[in-house]
Amino acid sequence: MQSFCQKGAIFPYPFNGMIVPWLRHYYQWNRTWTDPTPDGFGMYGSIKCRGYRIASKKLLGLPYGSSVVAVRKIESIFCLASRLPEDTLTETESxxxxxxxxxxxxxxxxxxxxxxYDICKGLHECISQYRITDGHQDCGDAKDENSEVVKPTNYCFNLRKHRFQCSVVEMNCLATSSLGKTISYCQNKNDMFVADSICRPGQRGLIKNSDNPLCICSLDHFGPSCHIRNEACKSDPCGMNGTCHLTYDPSGDKPIVCQCSKQFYGDRCQYEKVVVGIDVNMTLAPSVSVVQFYDLDQLSWSIIKLLHQMITIGLPLTIRYYHDQEKAPFLSLLKTYEGFSDPQYYVLYVQWDRELINLTSTPRLCPNAMSLLPRSKLFAF
Known part of the structure; x- marks a missing residue:
């Protein structure tokens, strides 16, 4: 910086505020970069207060220290100060x-x-009820994270999502991220149950112990209070070729199911499908095209079976079909539509006993295809 920066100057970085809009970080022109800690902080911009805002006309230096990082406390100091620094103004109609x-x-x-909820009484902030006891200090005096202050407020009453109240009597209002843990913050321990599980305290009856709840657990948890997480997918059994989903099979025989991506198949998506690749060399411009793949039926080798078909607008110039057979379909047809006229059939390829098909096709018109192909999916020669 000493080679490029003006001697004696300070430079803000980033140019705009990073933690909050008004808090700027700045660096001296001759600093070394063995330690990235800023040389100082400054206020430049406006701070929201109750009934007014405070704005600075130029950068106001703030001493570096742990209190500077606690920006809410800095905001309270400015909003509640009886005497503001020079080059600042107060606006009540903002x-x-x-x-x-x-x-x-x-x-x-x-x-x-x-x-x-007015949890920061006597201070400048108005904070959302969702920010109370969320693990981050928002009031300058940290009252929003003080359990003794929060308990009697019953602020959970207006919240419909993302908070959990232990009971009608117990006013704890917990963030849902704290649920399902091994540590309970409720006297009735209801917070140990997973939020999307259905647990009914006192309903177990004579099954085991009336003090334990009867729980219907979500798919990724189990145990008497749904507090044990099912981690069968943690080892990534489907690999990079699929997505693992829990089944919660009580027998344990099939704890997961893999949803494979388009190119793979198998219980663990371990097999790669064979690709049929066709580049179409044709100048026809139909309204709609249907590409069909046929193969011989294994039960009766004299019957052709439609395996797959795909519909496109216009003419497909590149066709890719992934299948899970040992051999590729021996026949592919192109059916084109133009307006309300009858479809035209073209042969894309006829390839016997091929594992892989990758070719450029100039489709050949097959005017007698309708006499060979009944409208059903199975048809005889």
């Missing part, structure tokens, strides 16, 4: 500010209260 009462006297269009 759209970039919090309501004085944090929207608590407003209603939504369907007459519901907003998802805000």
């Amino acid at each position: 759209a970039l500010q919090y309501p004085v009462n944090c929207w608590n006297d407003a209603r939504t269009f369907n007459n519901r209260s907003y998802g805000f």
Whole structure:
């Protein structure tokens, strides 16, 4: 930097704020880069306060320290300061500010209260109820993460998703990410049950113990309270060729099923399908085309069976068909439609006893195909 930067200058990087819009990082012109820690922080921009906003006209330096990283505390200091630094202004008629009462006297269009709770009392913030006890400090004094402050609020009442209340009596409002763990934050231990499982405390009756719940577990969990995770897919048994899905087979004979990608098949997607590749050399411009693949039926070698067909708009110039047979289909036809006229049949290829077919085809018109091919999927010569 010393070779390119103006002597004695400081440089912001990144140019705009990274953690919050108003917090800038800056570096001295002659610094070394053995340590990437910024040389300082500064305020440049605006901070939302209750009933007003504070804006700076130039970069205001802030001393480096752990309190600077706690940006909510810095915001509170600015909003509640009786005397602001020079080159800052206060705007009360700004759209970039919090309501004085944090929207608590407003209603939504369907007459519901907003998802805000005045947990940061006496401070500048208005935070969503979903940000209370989410593991991140939002109030300058960290009241939103203080369980003793949060417990009596019953803020869970307005939340419909992503939060779990232990019971009607117990006011804990837990993030769903904390559910299903081995540590319980509820006296009734209901938070140890997975959120999408159906557990009914006291319904086990005489089966074992009335204190234990009767649970219907989701597919990826099991155990008396659905607290044990089914990790049969963790070893990636389907490999890179498929997606593993749990079956929760009680016998354990088939704990998973693999959904294979287009080119693979088998119980573990371990077999690669054989490809039929056709490049079409033809100038015809039909409205719709149908590509069909036929093979001999294994039960009766005198019967041809339609294996697969694909429909395209216009004429397909490149055709790819992946199949799971030892041999490729011996016959492929192209059926074209133009308006309401009868379809025209063309032969793409006839190849016997081939494992792999990769060719360029100039389709040949087959005007008598209709007499050879009944409309059913199975037809005789």
